[in-house]
Amino acid sequence: MNEISREELKKYMDQYQLDHTIGDLTPTLCALFGVPEPAECGAAGVAAVVDQAEHLTGRPGGIARGLIFCPDAVGEVHRQKYPEKLARVEKLAGFRIPSASVMPSVTPVCYGTIFSGASPTVHGIRKYEKPVLEIPTLFDVFAEAGKEVAIVAVNGCSIDTIFRRRKVDYYSFRTDAQSFEMTKKLLEEDKYDLIISYYTSYDHLSHKHGPYAPVSEDALETAVRYFEELTALTERVWQRADRVIAWVPDHGNHVVDEHSGTHGTNTPEDMVINHFYRLRAAE
Numbered sequence: 001m002n003e004i005s006r007e008e009l010k011k012y013m014d015q016y017q018l019d020h021t022i023g024d025l026t027p028t029l030c031a032l033f034g035v036p037e038p039a040e041c042g043a044a045g046v047a048a049v050v051d052q053a054e055h056l057t058g059r060p061g062g063i064a065r066g067l068i069f070c071p072d073a074v075g076e077v078h079r080q081k082y083p084e085k086l087a088r089v090e091k092l093a094g095f096r097i098p099s100a101s102v103m104p105s106v107t108p109v110c111y112g113t114i115f116s117g118a119s120p121t122v123h124g125i126r127k128y129e130k131p132v133l134e135i136p137t138l139f140d141v142f143a144e145a146g147k148e149v150a151i152v153a154v155n156g157c158s159i160d161t162i163f164r165r166r167k168v169d170y171y172s173f174r175t176d177a178q179s180f181e182m183t184k185k186l187l188e189e190d191k192y193d194l195i196i197s198y199y200t201s202y203d204h205l206s207h208k209h210g211p212y213a214p215v216s217e218d219a220l221e222t223a224v225r226y227f228e229e230l231t232a233l234t235e236r237v238w239q240r241a242d243r244v245i246a247w248v249p250d251h252g253n254h255v256v257d258e259h260s261g262t263h264g265t266n267t268p269e270d271m272v273i274n275h276f277y278r279l280r281a282a283e
């Protein structure tokens, strides 16, 4: 447990009176798959999720397959605004884990924390920049444990960039639609233990047209539909595997003016988000 990470992550949890940080994703996945946590982790596994997995599989670390869907910039504020959309995610998932993001609440800083469990001071990305992370991440410990991992994302985005140079297969495309198709193909082939599938369109359109513009709402609807379709596919292709499916955004966003939105501030709209987990046992 890295104490600097712990203190920094806790600061935002305390500020927003939340029991979880976005960094909890990494220790949670490590516990589910029976893999050691990365060295600089200061976050903690989500006990409710880890306990339920142990109950379902009959042992600790019994999960064999995972799909992590990452819709950029979908926060608690969007669940308030579009309750029926996020209720569809919650219905499939079962677990909704309200979590505090980190500062500055921009994509590479946040996903750096999400996939390492380390705070920004410790992982080293402290502004909007996309260097390859130097510290151990989820991808390092999964590779060391012999797990096969794929990252599917649009070209040059944070997730496509900052976790390079690991024993991971990187699939990068120009559009979310192509990433979605590749995610389905990889699920069908069942070559991977863990697949990360990133979705950028809601964030992209929110910056350009505003978080609540019709085109942005359409993109959020597409994210929910992708999650539904991918979850349905896992029910078929991973039927014989103990498995986890998760909805893992990085931060929220807020309105700037009539035509644009942004994020990066230490305010509830940007900092309070939900991670959702779905666990299923092999049939």
Ligand SMILES: [Zn+2]
Pocket (backbone or CB within 6 Å): 072, 073, 106, 107, 108, 203, 250, 251
């Ligand atoms: Zn983002």
